[in-house]
Amino acid sequence: xxxxxxxxxxxxxxxxxxxxxxxxxxxxxxxxxxxxxxxxxxxxxxxxxxxxxxxxxxxxxxxxxxxxxxxxxxxxxxxxxxxxxx
Amino acid sequence: xxxxxxxxxxxxxxxxxxxxxxxxxxxxxxxxxxxxxxxxxxxxxxxxxxxxxxxxxxxxxxxxxxxxxxxxxxxxxxxxxxxxxxxxxxxxxxxxxxxxxxxxxxxxxxxxxxxxxxxxxxxxxxxxxxxxxxxxxxxxxxxxxxxxxxxxxxxxxxxxxxxxxxxxxxxxxxxxxxxxxxxxxxxxxxxxxxxxxxxxxxxxxxxxxxxxxxxxxxxxxxxxxxxxxx
Numbered sequence: 001x002x003x004x005x006x007x008x009x010x011x012x013x014x015x016x017x018x019x020x021x022x023x024x025x026x027x028x029x030x031x032x033x034x035x036x037x038x039x040x041x042x043x044x045x046x047x048x049x050x051x052x053x054x055x056x057x058x059x060x061x062x063x064x065x066x067x068x069x070x071x072x073x074x075x076x077x078x079x080x081x082x083x084x085x086x
Numbered sequence: 087x088x089x090x091x092x093x094x095x096x097x098x099x100x101x102x103x104x105x106x107x108x109x110x111x112x113x114x115x116x117x118x119x120x121x122x123x124x125x126x127x128x129x130x131x132x133x134x135x136x137x138x139x140x141x142x143x144x145x146x147x148x149x150x151x152x153x154x155x156x157x158x159x160x161x162x163x164x165x166x167x168x169x170x171x172x173x174x175x176x177x178x179x180x181x182x183x184x185x186x187x188x189x190x191x192x193x194x195x196x197x198x199x200x201x202x203x204x205x206x207x208x209x210x211x212x213x214x215x216x217x218x219x220x221x222x223x224x225x226x227x228x229x230x231x232x233x234x235x236x237x238x239x240x241x242x243x244x245x246x247x248x249x250x251x252x253x254x255x256x257x258x259x260x261x262x263x264x265x266x267x268x269x270x271x272x273x274x275x276x277x278x279x280x281x282x283x284x285x286x287x288x289x290x291x292x293x294x295x296x297x298x299x300x301x302x303x304x305x306x307x308x309x310x311x312x313x314x315x316x
Contacts, residue, residue: 016235017269019195043144068152071145071181073188074235 001050004057005084010070010077011042045069057081087312088114090129094150099136106295111308120153130315131168132159134175136290146231147177156182168311169284173229176286185279185286187236193269197230202267204275205255208248211278212314213285216306222259223303225289232288234270241271252276252287
C-alpha cells in the first residue's frame with residue numbers, strides 16, 4: 001500500500017448564485033477595493049488516502065467527492081493528488 | 087395512524103413535529119434514533135424534522151443522508167412508505183436523492199424567520215387532500231438555505247406533473263417575484279416525488295398546528311395523510 005495526499009477544491013458551478021462571494025464583494029467595494037470583482041467562494045478539503053496505486057487512490061477520492069464531499073448538481077470539484085510520506 | 091419522527095444530532099424541530107402529530111392531530115407517534123437500523127413495522131409515515139443535522143457541516147443534510155436510519159428511510163420510501171421532510175428534512179431528502187434538486191443559500195443572503203403565505207397548488211396528493219386548491223396557508227419559515235434549485239428539465243417535469251405542492255404567495259394568493267421569499271425557482275416551497283409518497287417543504291407546518299399558537303393552518307397536512315391512509 002502507498003500513501004497519497006489529496007487536495008480537493010470545490011466550487012459552485014457557473015450560473016449558481018454565490019451569495020457568500022457576493023457578500024464579500026459588496027464588503028470589499030464598501031472598503032474601496034473597487035477593482036475587485038466576480039468573487040467566488042468555494043471549499044477546500046485535504047485528505048490522506050492509502051491505495052495500491054496512484055490511479056486507485058484517484059478513484060477512491062473521486063468516489064468520495066461524488067458521493068459526499070461535493071454535490072454534483074451545484075458543485076464542480078478538482079482533485080490534486082500527490083504521493084505522500086505520511 | 088402512526089408517525090415516526092427521526093432524531094438526528096442537531097434536529098431541533100423533532101419535539102414540535104412529535105407534538106403536532108400526537109397532541110394536536112391525535113395520532114400515535116414514536117421517535118426514531120438516527121443510529122437505528124430498522125423502522126418498526128407499525129410506522130405508517132416518517133417525518134424528517136427541521137434543525138441543523140450534523141451542524142449543517144459540508145452542506146445542509148449531506149451527512150445526515152448517510153446516517154444508518156436514512157438507509158432504512160430510503161428503503162421505506164422505495165416500498166411506498168410515506169415520508170415528510172420539513173426544512174432540514176427537505177434538505178436531507180434532496181441530498182439522499184428521494185427528491186430532486188437542491189436547496190441553495192437564500193438569495194437575500196439572510197436567514198429568514200417569519201410567517202409566510204403558501205398557495206396550495208395540488209390538493210390531490212396524499213399530503214394535501216384535506217386542503218382546497220388555491221387556498222392560502224399561513225406557515226412559518228426559518229431557514230438560511232431554502233432557495234430551491236434544479237435543472238430546467240427537472241423543473242419542467244415537476245410542473246408538468248403537478249408535483250409542485252406549495253408556492254410562496256401573497257396573502258391574496260398572488261405568486262410573483264415580490265412574494266418569492268428566498269429565490270426559489272417558480273416560488274417553489276414544497277414538492278412531491280414521482281410516486282407521490284415523499285413530500286419536502288421548507289415551511290414548518292408543525293409549528294402552526296395548534297390554535298393556541300395563533301394558527302393551525304399546518305395541521306391539515308398531517309390530517310390529509312391520515313385520511314389518505316385510512
